[in-house]
Amino acid sequence: MKKRYNQITSINPKVGRNINRSIILNAIREKQPISRTKISKITGLNKSTVSNIVTSLLDEELVHEEVSRNNEIGRNPLDLSIKRERNYVGAIYVDSLLTTLAIVDIDGTVLDKRSIKTESANPGAFIPSCLDSLKQMLRENQSRPLKNIGVTVAGIVDSGHSRVVYSSNLGWQDLDIGTIVQEHSPEVELLTIENDAKASALAELILGKHRVPSSSFIFLSIGRGIGAGIVVDNHILSGSSHAAGEYGHMTLVEGGEPCSCGNRGCWEVYACDRATVRYYTALATHPNGSPGIEELADRALGGDQSAVAAFRKSAEYIGLGIASIIRTIDPQNIVIGGSVVKVWNIIYPVIMETVERRGFLGKQRNTVVLATSLTDSPPLLGAAALSIRRIFTDYRITL
């Protein structure tokens, strides 16, 4: 297990070949179906080189070939696309109450999914039980054992050492997930663990239907708090303490409302799900107890004006924070994930009104705010994306 990234510090023919292989494989993933000739044109590699590398990709069963009929003059191209069968990955998203397990193909399609109760108090027993559940699912689907598994949790994760540094949700601290998995399931060749928002950003990048929205964007995960994955030039910003993207605790109102982190005026105090519920109970004449965010979204969609107003108030603060992000990072896109996406039509106009009033400083800005394009839970697809990325690109350029 624990195949580490190939850290590239210089180029030799083999490394160059591997990089080109990855470039071609990613081109196929992004533009599929695509012909060898087109790949040659967009990469600048010679046709013969492309053919040569594609032959190995076909041998590795990562790519699939099919004759195409395009009714144009000349010989028909051979369409290349990603081979989805035989390359499944395991995905585990550990949330505070429920843990979701899934088997996902390398194109991001969820083949099977189930949830179990999270038993975070005893991770040494809980993690193995997740792996056993995955194996059970595999047997039912008659698939080969999984060689790649991705795990996502809310909290600070040292991905390079497969360790959870700190997770307040789960009460974990310095937990070496890698060793637990290795001892229980030595057949797993690659385990990757990452923060949920960072992994969601990765999923949006490589599996999202915004069709490569851009090479630099910010994925905002709005839920219990506000976390973010920052993507710069196709790389996730990890942070020197593995803690980049903790946008929820950006100070928005110095001296404002107290936050669970001990400070005051943090963004998430004003804009996360709990804030919306708080706004609702303060506004509604008959709040019917304290509804969950999903229930609240349903009420808003059903026409409950207090629920709508609560979401609009949150949206205004979401917009304020986004304006700060735009001014400081100036990303191409901001992609939002979380329950609020359910009421996108209600919140989007409010967010944009605030952003346009506050974020652009009168000058032209290009940042586009979007709802996530992922069709399943972003943190779950994020867990899958961690493994999928490694299949497509198994090195990291340091230079």
Next chain:
Amino acid sequence: MKKRYNQITSINPKVGRNINRSIILNAIREKQPISRTKISKITGLNKSTVSNIVTSLLDEELVHEEVSRNNEIGRNPLDLSIKRERNYVGAIYVDSLLTTLAIVDIDGTVLDKRSIKTESANPGAFIPSCLDSLKQMLRENQSRPLKNIGVTVAGIVDSGHSRVVYSSNLGWQDLDIGTIVQEHSPEVELLTIENDAKASALAELILGKHRVPSSSFIFLSIGRGIGAGIVVDNHILSGSSHAAGEYGHMTLVEGGEPCSCGNRGCWEVYACDRATVRYYTALATHPNGSPGIEELADRALGGDQSAVAAFRKSAEYIGLGIASIIRTIDPQNIVIGGSVVKVWNIIYPVIMETVERRGFLGKQRNTVVLATSLTDSPPLLGAAALSIRRIFTDYRITL
């Protein structure tokens, strides 16, 4: 003119060679003096390959060779270092009142420097007059014509098109500096123009004496406002509208003091030089008019308690903003440049006290706050660094 970056989209032997050349050249710059064998060890390239490439670098007169005596067993190594003679670059920093011109060697040493009054109202005449002054300086130093010139201005700059998008300081909008230079001085092969804070960050990265502080840090330029250069994995974050790093307009106090940008509670309202002066005039019993920030720094160093208190108040807000940066970007370092560096001993304890109280959320964080290590004005060295970087690395990996 206008040599654009080589955008690398795939690897072939020539590109690989060029990358390795750049890796070796940068290794020499960072670790000089260094032997061929050591370069081979740190890059992973074969000794013979290193020798081969070093031979071309010696031919190009970029590198200098010298026998070393290290008194160790075995043959003495040949020390390689950057050849500073014959490779000078021009640097122009256009500030709102004064423009500084300099001739700098590729190791970052300023050979000659002078200032002229900024005539921003007529850039079509002013830019050429800057170039003429540089040529005059060259004649006095009996140097060859400059092939590389870097320009820095405060404002939003489209570096790829050598254009100033917007500069409120200079009143420039959509100004094509590249064309002006090309028409006046066609012998200039490469003109690079960049925002002052971003270029300062670059200077700190490649010329700073923190000896490569890290590959990801934020350079905070505190002056009339607060600008920043964000360095991630040795690259400057440019932003989708070329406007990344406008940290001065990050909202810190929603609904707070009005800012010139039209919003309220922006960070720079509380923490820039004007704020410090404001604090001082409010505190001092005999403010002696409204002193400039340099004068104020002198008074603080001279024991003026009102000046000290003003800087400490600003420092507290600087710390607050830094805490937000740490929580959101989690950089390895934050490097501060500007007049406040003069009173570093006064402000540093206050900044750190605030940062530690607010930025680390009780968990271990590694971010280190430092004063700039640059021995000359960061935006001026930044202008030089723009050209120097291109000499050392003339491609950009896109992948």
Next chain:
DNA sequence: ATTAATTTGTTGGATCACCAAACTAATTAC
């Protein structure tokens, strides 16, 4: 002084990957 040991840097042949151009294959248009 001579020899052994050690380290630096060079040389020459082998290998590997990409490229260019010619070639085969398949399809449409006339």
Next chain:
DNA sequence: GTAATTAGTTTGGTGATCCAACAAATTAAT
């Protein structure tokens, strides 16, 4: 049926890196 066009393969050439042997320079021991 032939020409034109586009897709993909084959073949030989080039160029860069690697490997291993070697030469050069220095210290330590005999």
